[in-house]
Amino acid sequence: MTDEIEFYFDFSSPYGYLASTQIDKLAERRRVKILWRPFLLGVVFKITGTVPLVDVPLKGEYSRHDISRSARLLGVPFRFPDKFPFGTTTACRAFYAVERDDPAAAVRLAKALFQAAFGAGRDIAAVESVIAVAAEAGFDPATIEAGIHDGEAKRRTREIVDTAIQKGVFGSPMFIVGNESFWGADRIPHLEKWLETGGW
Amino acid sequence: MTDEIEFYFDFSSPYGYLASTQIDKLAERRRVKILWRPFLLGVVFKITGTVPLVDVPLKGEYSRHDISRSARLLGVPFRFPDKFPFGTTTACRAFYAVERDDPAAAVRLAKALFQAAFGAGRDIAAVESVIAVAAEAGFDPATIEAGIHDGEAKRRTREIVDTAIQKGVFGSPMFIVGNESFWGADRIPHLEKWLETGGW
Numbered sequence: 444m445t446d447e448i449e450f451y452f453d454f455s456s457p458y459g460y461l462a463s464t465q466i467d468k469l470a471e472r473r474r475v476k477i478l479w480r481p482f483l484l485g486v487v488f489k490i491t492g493t494v495p496l497v498d499v500p501l502k503g504e505y506s507r508h509d510i511s512r513s514a515r516l517l518g519v520p521f522r523f524p525d526k527f528p529f530g531t532t533t534a535c536r537a538f539y540a541v542e543r544d545d546p547a548a549a550v551r552l553a554k555a556l557f558q559a560a561f562g563a564g565r566d567i568a569a570v571e572s573v574i575a576v577a578a579e580a581g582f583d584p585a586t587i588e589a590g591i592h593d594g595e596a597k598r599r600t601r602e603i604v605d606t607a608i609q610k611g612v613f614g615s616p617m618f619i620v621g622n623e624s625f626w627g628a629d630r631i632p633h634l635e636k637w638l639e640t641g642g643w
Numbered sequence: 644m645t646d647e648i649e650f651y652f653d654f655s656s657p658y659g660y661l662a663s664t665q666i667d668k669l670a671e672r673r674r675v676k677i678l679w680r681p682f683l684l685g686v687v688f689k690i691t692g693t694v695p696l697v698d699v700p701l702k703g704e705y706s707r708h709d710i711s712r713s714a715r716l717l718g719v720p721f722r723f724p725d726k727f728p729f730g731t732t733t734a735c736r737a738f739y740a741v742e743r744d745d746p747a748a749a750v751r752l753a754k755a756l757f758q759a760a761f762g763a764g765r766d767i768a769a770v771e772s773v774i775a776v777a778a779e780a781g782f783d784p785a786t787i788e789a790g791i792h793d794g795e796a797k798r799r800t801r802e803i804v805d806t807a808i809q810k811g812v813f814g815s816p817m818f819i820v821g822n823e824s825f826w827g828a829d830r831i832p833h834l835e836k837w838l839e840t841g842g843w
Contacts, residue, residue, distance in 0.1 A: 487701075490700070491699065491700045491701055491702065492699075492700070493699070493702075499691065499692075499693070499813075500690070500691045500692070500813075501691055501811050501812075501813035502691065502693075502813050502814065502826075504811070505811065505813065505824060505826060508824075509825075509826070509830075512833070512843075513833070515843050516833065516836065516843060611701050611704070611705065612701075613699075613700075613701035613702050613705065614702065624705060624708075625709075626702075626705060626709070627829075629827075629829045629830070630709075630829070633712070633713070633716065636716065643712075643715050643716060
């Protein structure tokens with residue numbers, strides 16, 4: 444059994460946020476490594492002709508309710524940002540700029556961004572918002588700003604989106620272990636069972 | 644806490660089938676009554692502009708895989724019928740024709756239809772198929788046939804679809820307890836927790 448899980452998510456995905464609050468515990472229990480892979484779900488949606496969940500009649504209202512209810516059950520703070528869904532290209536680029544030299548720091552940044560967006564309902568779409576959240580989390584603002592505008596981080600973001608599409612990632616969160624995909628925060632129990640048993 | 648759960652499902656819903664194999668155990672554990680409410684998801688999809696899950700690019704392939712994988716994990720037989728999704732108006736009418744006089748018998752019929760469709764991959768769209776499955780489950784073929792064509796069963800089916808729409812049912816399976824809705828076979832744990840705690 445492989446010891447690495449790819450964790451694909453969009454920073455604008457509330458279920459991605461919920462999953463981000465649970466995945467470390469799974470990694471610890473099953474002694475696996477999590478490879479955090481923020482990507483741009485909007486690009487995938489254009490290909491699949493999907494609209495954001497919360498914009499679908501009936502399902503949208505239910506989802507907002509279900510997300511809050513799930514967060515309360517998990518005991519994690521939750522608040523919808525005023526503007527939702529929101530753009531996540533800047534957050535993605537900042538992540539990959541940091542990740543190049545320090546993957547663990549990039550995960551810390553991702554958690555800080557998710558907490559700001561869905562724990563506190565703050566904006567993380569604008570460049571200055573991403574920089575502010577990163578600064579509060581101990582990152583150097585000038586380095587983050589340079590990273591966001593860095594050609595390599597842009598290229599890496601595009602590359603990850605392409606990889607996600609190639610791997611059939613169509614939603615957020617999606618976990619890939621070996622050739623097996625698990626879609627949704629509510630599939631974490633199946634993912635864990637898969638790691639535990641080696642598949643069934 | 645109310646002691647009744649409405650269980651809305653479409654007979655062409657594989658996740659509805661999976662839920663149907665689990666819901667009795669929940670009812671027993673939590674001492675609640677399950678009100679089986681087959682409805683016509685196609686009518687709702689026309690209103691919400693939704694297409695069947697398995698027809699969505701990428702998501703469709705994943706879903707087929709996830710459904711089989713979930714069935715194996717639950718240890719229940721699973722096979723996709725050759726024609727899928729399929730029409731369920733006849734199955735619905737047969738259910739409500741039987742339910743009028745004998746709700747418990749209607750649940751037995753629903754289970755037999757689900758098992759035929761997704762346990763054995765048989766057709767349950769055609770009138771003769773529904774009659775055959777019902778006959779094997781011990782129902783009188785002539786009575787079932789009369790029920791399918793009965794005006795009252797047709798009226799009842801339409802009424803249930805209207806009720807489902809009014810209650811915001813947009814998918815299958817969906818469980819309603821009091822004013823709270825839970826969508827998806829994978830929300831049964833939340834439903835159970837809700838019953839256990841009275842909500843959170």
